[in-house]
Each structure stands twice: as C-alpha cells, then as structure tokens.
Amino acid sequence: QIQLHESGPGLVEPSETLSLTCTVSGASINSITHFYYWGWIRQPPGKGLEWIGNVDYGGSSYHNPSLKGRVTISQDTSKNHFSLDLKSVTAADTAVYFCARGMSSSGFDSWGQGTLVSVSS
Amino acid sequence: DIQMTQSPSSLSASEGDRVTITCRTNQSISMYLSWYQQKAGQAPKLLISVASTLQSGVPSRFSGSGSGTDFSLTISSLQPEDFATYYCQQSYTTQWTFGQGTKVEI
Numbered sequence: 617q618i619q620l621h622e623s624g625p626g627l628v629e630p631s632e633t634l635s636l637t638c639t640v641s642g643a644s645i646n647s648i649t650h651f652y653y654w655g656w657i658r659q660p661p662g663k664g665l666e667w668i669g670n671v672d673y674g675g676s677s678y679h680n681p682s683l684k685g686r687v688t689i690s691q692d693t694s695k696n697h698f699s700l701d702l703k704s705v706t707a708a709d710t711a712v713y714f715c716a717r718g719m720s721s722s723g724f725d726s727w728g729q730g731t732l733v734s735v736s737s
Numbered sequence: 738d739i740q741m742t743q744s745p746s747s748l749s750a751s752e753g754d755r756v757t758i759t760c761r762t763n764q765s766i767s768m769y770l771s772w773y774q775q776k777a778g779q780a781p782k783l784l785i786s787v788a789s790t791l792q793s794g795v796p797s798r799f800s801g802s803g804s805g806t807d808f809s810l811t812i813s814s815l816q817p818e819d820f821a822t823y824y825c826q827q828s829y830t831t832q833w834t835f836g837q838g839t840k841v842e843i
Contacts, residue, residue: 664837665824670831681738714780718828722783723773724826
C-alpha cells in the first residue's frame with residue numbers, strides 16, 4: 617500500500633523559498649515497472665486545485681508555466697523522496713500543498729494528506 | 738497550454754437526482770481525462786481515469802464519458818456522501834491541468 621507524506625515549514629516569509637519534501641513508502645520513486653510521475657499540487661484556501669509540476673522516474677521534471685520559473689522539483693532516490701522548491705514566494709502562494717503519484721494514463725491515483733503553508737512575515 | 742473549462746461551477750441537487758458535470762478543453766486530449774472528488778479537509782480522490790474507467794471501489798452510480806475536447810461526469814442517483822467538489826484534470830501533455838471545480842450542494 618503506497619503512502620505519501622508531505623513535510624516542511626508551515627510558515628515562510630515573503631521573498632523566501634518554500635521547500636517541501638514528499639516521502640514515499642510502499643513504492644519506489646525510480647521504479648521502471650510503471651512510468652509514474654511524482655507530482656505537486658496546491659490549493660489556496662477556498663479555491664481550486666492547481667498543478668505545480670511533476671518529476672518522473674528518471675528525474676526529468678515538468679512545471680506549470682504560470683509559475684514563471686520559480687519552481688524546482690527534484691528527487692532523492694536514496695531516500696525515496698521528492699522535493700519542491702518555490703522561490704520568491706508571496707502571500708498568493710499560501711495554500712495546502714499536496715504530493716501525489718500519477719500516470720499520464722490515469723491521473724493522480726495516490727495522494728498525501730496535504731500540508732498548509734502560509735506566507736507571511 | 739491546454740485550457741480546461743468545467744461547468745457548472747456549482748449546482749444544487751437533491752438525493753436521488755441525476756447530475757452531470759462537463760469539462761471542455763481547448764484542444765484534443767484524446768481520452769487523457771481524469772475526474773476527482775474532494776470533500777472538505779481531505780485530499781482529492783481519483784474516481785475515473787482515461788475518461789471512462791471507474792477506479793476500484795468507486796460506486797457504479799458514477800460514470801464518465803467523452804473524448805477529444807468534450808467530457809462529462811454523471812452521477813446517476815445522488816447519495817448524501819456525494820455532496821463534494823468535483824474536478825477534471827488532463828494528462829495528455831507533460832503539463833497537466835485541472836478544471837476549476839464543480840461544487841455539488843444540497
């Protein structure tokens with residue numbers, strides 16, 4: 617049974633970098649058995665879901681162009697986790713951040729519980 | 738970029754009603770369309786993938802259809818536990834997109 621768990625600071629100051637880690641258990645993030653993507657999705661309070669980006673089993677990453685190059689998604693196969701760095705944050709980046717596993721043919725089939733990150737001084 | 742238009746943004750319905758939510762894209766995505774259900778304070782739950790494949794454990798009152806640019810999610814007989822927000826999502830390109838969501842209320 618796969619489980620994903622987000623971790624990181626719950627409060628980030630404006631203009632700083634938001635950094636989160638998603639630890640995966642029950643599956644290997646670099647498995648080539650299935651072509652999985654490991655993704656980050658966020659949801660501002662009271663609003664809809666926004667795809668941030670994915671990293672695939674080989675370490676290639678793909679980002680939402682609306683985030684204008686502020687996003688870095690990477691993986692650490694030795695720790696079986698993947699990470700999100702979002703630079704130059706503002707209050708608009710306040711959201712619940714989810715990590716998830718997906719496939720292009722099936723969407724995101726497993727999700728973490730989400731973690732609230734607030735941007736404030 | 739693939740843009741997604743989901744409608745309606747909200748709807749009011751009663752238990753037992755048949756409900757249909759639509760999702761339209763600005764270019765063809767074949768059948769690379771998923772539907773999710775999200776309840777307050779919870780992570781989204783995948784209901785349907787590749788436009789019409791019901792995930793294991795999802796009640797058969799949920800169904801999906803469509804291909805190309807026009808898709809729909811239908812709940813044949815709304816149950817109390819179905820009151821939630823529903824999202825479509827495309828995975829046709831390497832840049833995925835979610836619809837804006839449809840809140841199903843009593």
